[in-house]
Amino acid sequence: MAANDKTPKTETAEEEQASPILIQMGIFAAILFVSSLISPLFPATFPVPTPVIGLVILYILLATHIVKLRNVEKFGDFMISLIAFLFVPSGIQLAANLDILKAEGVQIVIVALISTIVLLVVVAYTTAGFIWLRKNVFHRDVNVEE
Structure with a gap:
């Protein structure tokens, strides 16, 4: 055997x-x-x-x-x-143009903050929309694991 x-x-x-x-x-x-x-x-x-x-x-x-x-x-x-x-080259470029940052730094920082917040909100709602579509329209599980 x-x-x-x-x-x-x-x-x-x-x-x-x-x-x-x-x-x-x-x-x-x-x-x-x-x-x-x-x-x-x-x-x-x-x-x-x-x-x-x-x-x-x-x-x-x-x-x-x-x-x-x-x-x-x-x-x-x-x-x-x-x-x-x-990001090193962009940091070097920023340091090379400090006069622009000095003149308009506040506006640049405000635009960067507002655009970041808008981006995060849009991504969050878009993701929530895709999850809702997958769950309610396609009737599939929303887990990302296979």
Whole structure:
């Protein structure tokens, strides 16, 4: 009698592995390429930056499960870890133009605060709207876990 007959076979759910980093970079590059093709289609009076379009495309792909989170998570985390480094050039530019900041600093700070508050409110209501749609129109669970 074989030893396999005595031990019960239990299937363990293996977690699906993340995609290799080059594939993750390719996904980001493809999304950025598509968004660079879409960006010029907007009118000159309403320019939309290519990275913003890319973020919307990535969100749609993740929300519809066309792209799984595990397929972009490692590279996304890496890019987020670099975000402070990416703000260095703008900080240097700000320091180079301190005379403008001195003359109109209060207005700049007020506009930045108001726009940040408006952005947070719009994002909060938009998210609440999408959750309501998913829950009431599509009758699906609102949990983000698969």
